[in-house]
Amino acid sequence: MNNKFLNALLKTQHLKNSLYAILKHNFLYHSNKIEGSTFTTEALALLLDKNVVTGRHTLDDVQETVNSSYVFDTIIETLGTKITHKFLKNLHSSLMFNTTLHSKGFAGIYKTIPNMIIGTNAKVSQPFEVEPKLDELLEWYYNLDNITIDNIAEFHYRFELIHPFQDGNGSVGRLILFRECLRHNIVPFIIDETHKFYYYRGLREFENELGYLTDTCLSAQDNYKALLKYFGYEYN
Numbered sequence: 001m002n003n004k005f006l007n008a009l010l011k012t013q014h015l016k017n018s019l020y021a022i023l024k025h026n027f028l029y030h031s032n033k034i035e036g037s038t039f040t041t042e043a044l045a046l047l048l049d050k051n052v053v054t055g056r057h058t059l060d061d062v063q064e065t066v067n068s069s070y071v072f073d074t075i076i077e078t079l080g081t082k083i084t085h086k087f088l089k090n091l092h093s094s095l096m097f098n099t100t101l102h103s104k105g106f107a108g109i110y111k112t113i114p115n116m117i118i119g120t121n122a123k124v125s126q127p128f129e130v131e132p133k134l135d136e137l138l139e140w141y142y143n144l145d146n147i148t149i150d151n152i153a154e155f156h157y158r159f160e161l162i163h164p165f166q167d168g169n170g171s172v173g174r175l176i177l178f179r180e181c182l183r184h185n186i187v188p189f190i191i192d193e194t195h196k197f198y199y200y201r202g203l204r205e206f207e208n209e210l211g212y213l214t215d216t217c218l219s220a221q222d223n224y225k226a227l228l229k230y231f232g233y234e235y236n
Contacts, residue, residue, distance in 0.1 A: 006079065006182065013073070016049065019231040024048070024072050026227075030192045031174045032068060037061050060099045068171065071095050075179040083138060083176065085131070092165050092172055106166040115163060120204060124163035133162045147184045152177060153213045157206045187228075189220035 012018035029044050039047070043055045048069055053062055071094050081087065093108025101107050110130045117124060125133050137158050144151055156177045163169045174191065181188035191199045195216055202213030 010076065013076070019227070019233070020076075021048075022227065023224075024069070026192075027178060027190050028065070028068050028072060030190050031171060032065055033193070034174075034191065034196060035064075035168075035171055037065060039065055063098050064095065064171075067095050067097050067099075071175060075175050076182070079179065079183050082142065085134065088134070088164065088172070091175065092168055095171060095175075096168055101167050110164050111166045113166065115166060117160075117163065122161060122204075124161055130162060130164045134159075134164060137162065147180070149181070149186050149217055150210070150214050152180045152184070152186065153202075153217055154206075154210070155180065157203055157213060160203060187221045187224055189217055189224050191216075191220060192223065195220045 009020055009023075012020040015021065025041070025045055025048060028048075029039070029041050032039065032044075038055065038057050038061055040055065043053075044065065046052050046054055047065060057065075071091060074091065074094065078087070089108045089110070093102075096102045096107035099107070106112075111127050114126055115124065116122070137155065141147070141151070141155050156173055159173050159176065160169060165172065178188050178190075180186075198212070198216040198219070202216045205212050
C-alpha cells in the first residue's frame with residue numbers, strides 16, 4: 001500500500017458503506033468482542049450509523065463501544081505522529097472515558113496497582129517498571145532501519161507483556177498494531193473469531209516460537225486483502 005491508498009481511505013472517512021466504514025466496523029466488532037462486548041455485528045452497525053443502542057448490554061460495554069469508534073478515527077488521523085507516553089495515555093483516556101475505570105481514576109494513567117493477565121502465567125511489569133520498559137521498547141522500535149510485520153508483532157507482544165494500564169491493554173495494543181501496519185505500508189489486519197485462538201497462542205508462545213504470532217497476522221491479512229480488492233485498491 002502507499003500514501004495514495006491512505007489518502008483515499010481518509011477521503012471516505014465520513015461516507016456510509018465505504019471502505020473506511022466497513023473497515024472501522026469490522027475492527028471494532030472483533031476487537032471489542034475479544035474484550036467481552038455483547039454487541040452483535042448488526043447492533044454495532046446501528047450504533048455507528050444511527051447512534052441507536054439495541055439489545056442488552058452493560059453501561060460500560062455501550063460507553064466503551066462508543067469511545068472505541070472515536071479512538072479508531074484518532075489512530076487513523078494521527079498516522080504521522082510517533083508513539084509517545086502522552087499519545088498512549090491520551091488513547092487510553094479516550095477509550096475509557098465515562099466508564100467504571102474512568103470513575104475510579106484509572107483512565108489515561110499508567111497502572112498504580114500490580115495486575116496480571118488472567119488465565120496465563122505471563123509475568124507482566126510492575127507499576128514502577130512501566131515507564132522505563134516503555135522507554136526501552138520505544139527506543140528499540142524507533143531505531144529500527146526498516147519496520148516489518150515481524151517488528152510490529154514483537155512490539156505488540158512486548159507492549160502486552162508490559163501491560164501498562166490497569167485495564168484496557170488489549171484494546172489499546174490492537175489499535176496500535178493496526179495503526180502501525182498502516183503507518184508502515186503493511187497490509188493491516190483484524191483479529192477475528194477465526195484467528196483469536198491463534199492470536200492468543202502467538203502471544204503465549206512468543207518467547208519460544210516467534211513465528212506463531214507473525215503467521216497469525218499474515219493469515220489475518222487475507223481477509224483485508226479481499227476487502228481492498230472489492231473496493232478496487234491495490235496493495236503490495
